[in-house]
Amino acid sequence: MIVTLTPNPSLDRTVTVERLTLGEVHRVTSGRIDPGGKGINVSRALAAQGGDTLAVLPVGGAEGGLLTRLLDEAGVAHRDVAIGGTARMNVAVVEPGGRTTKVNEAGPQMTPAEVDALLAATLDAARGARWVVGCGSLPPGAPTSLYADLVASARSLGVRVAIDSSGAPLPAAVAAGPSLIKPNHEELAELVGHALPRLGDVVAAARELVAGGVELVVVSLGADGAVAVDADSVCWTAATIERPLSTVGAGDCLLAGVLHTLDTGGSLADALTTGVRWGAAAVTLPGSRIPTPRDLAGIEVAAPQAPDAGLLLR
Numbered sequence: 001m002i003v004t005l006t007p008n009p010s011l012d013r014t015v016t017v018e019r020l021t022l023g024e025v026h027r028v029t030s031g032r033i034d035p036g037g038k039g040i041n042v043s044r045a046l047a048a049q050g051g052d053t054l055a056v057l058p059v060g061g062a063e064g065g066l067l068t069r070l071l072d073e074a075g076v077a078h079r080d081v082a083i084g085g086t087a088r089m090n091v092a093v094v095e096p097g098g099r100t101t102k103v104n105e106a107g108p109q110m111t112p113a114e115v116d117a118l119l120a121a122t123l124d125a126a127r128g129a130r131w132v133v134g135c136g137s138l139p140p141g142a143p144t145s146l147y148a149d150l151v152a153s154a155r156s157l158g159v160r161v162a163i164d165s166s167g168a169p170l171p172a173a174v175a176a177g178p179s180l181i182k183p184n185h186e187e188l189a190e191l192v193g194h195a196l197p198r199l200g201d202v203v204a205a206a207r208e209l210v211a212g213g214v215e216l217v218v219v220s221l222g223a224d225g226a227v228a229v230d231a232d233s234v235c236w237t238a239a240t241i242e243r244p245l246s247t248v249g250a251g252d253c254l255l256a257g258v259l260h261t262l263d264t265g266g267s268l269a270d271a272l273t274t275g276v277r278w279g280a281a282a283v284t285l286p287g288s289r290i291p292t293p294r295d296l297a298g299i300e301v302a303a304p305q306a307p308d309a310g311l312l313l314r
């Protein structure tokens with residue numbers, strides 16, 4: 001069982017326009033709404049592939065009601081923690097060719113009691129689970145240490161913790177020694193404090209984090225695939241997608257694929273291959289639609305290999 005915690009879930013509204021021009025009125029050619037937030041997307045991706053998962057989230061307001069209804073419709077088991085605020089709505093504007101502009105709300109103000117209840121519900125759900133995954137930004141009112149606290153508390157229950165976040169909560173969580181982190185290229189550069197133009201720079205930065213106490217670092221690199229680094233090995237792979245439709249949620253699908261494979265006893269190379277397959281399949285789908293087994297068919301992933309250190313990343 002993989003438990004996900006999404007402290008700041010969202011309704012993801014995706015609209016497609018011919019061309020985005022600042023200051024202009026745009027006519028939408030297609031639109032959709034999906035339950036969102038990074039942990040929720042991880043649970044959606046796992047559930048879509050028959051995985052055993054439970055999403056823990058704060059729920060408030062009319063938007064929160066719609067969010068849980070959409071999760072029910074998608075067959076995603078969830079544990080709701082009632083809050084006084086209202087779930088946020090994030091907008092993604094997609095242009096033909098896949099360029100995506102995102103506008104994310106900050107999220108509802110949470111009280112200290114609501115934050116405590118959310119963490120307690122997550123730890124309660126995590127008892128007996130193999131993995132607990134903390135993902136995404138934190139809403140106003142949540143302490144920067146929320147994911148670090150999750151790492152420490154889940155570890156004392158014997159549960160492995162994966163973290164996918166950004167900004168100040170990420171270094172705080174890293175200092176607590178999680179089992180896995182999944183930064184993208186930009187997040188990793190911010191974490192180590194310098195630019196990482198080549199694949200070799202990414203591997204060196206990931207090794208630095210492993211030496212500092214993170215068991216496994218999986219770095220997603222968009223069209224350049226993903227690289228996985230632990231104390232014993234490093235591997236890299238990628239998939240070619242001719243016509244990407246929307247990259248929203250691709251990193252979440254990658255993480256779901258990696259965890260699903262590790263959870264079912266697969267090797268690191270298999271986990272990375274599955275993750276890249278799920279992430280690449282996600283970019284072939286509109287909005288933050290999640291790949292089904294049928295969407296994975298036909299996605300060719302290169303055999304994992306030692307990274308080409310000199311490769312200049314896109």
Ligand SMILES: Nc1ncnc2c1ncn2[C@@H]1O[C@H](COP(=O)(O)OP(=O)(O)O)[C@@H](O)[C@H]1O
Pocket residue numbers: 183184185219220221222223224225226238239240241244247248249250251252254275276277278279280283
């Ligand atoms: N243009 C693309 N072509 C092929 N695969 C892609 C593309 N964009 C993303 N992916 C796949 O999705 C994964 C996650 O994408 P990425 O953009 O790095 O993550 P995030 O959404 O966290 O920023 C990548 O590791 C890769 O497997």
Ligand SMILES: O=P(O)(O)OC[C@H]1O[C@](O)(COP(=O)(O)O)[C@@H](O)[C@@H]1O
Pocket residue numbers: 008010012035036037038039041090102104135136137138247248249250251252288
């Ligand atoms: O919590 P954050 O960082 O604001 O991100 C939330 C957004 O991220 C998503 O999980 C998608 O992730 P990406 O945009 O990184 O692919 C959306 O569902 C959601 O709108």
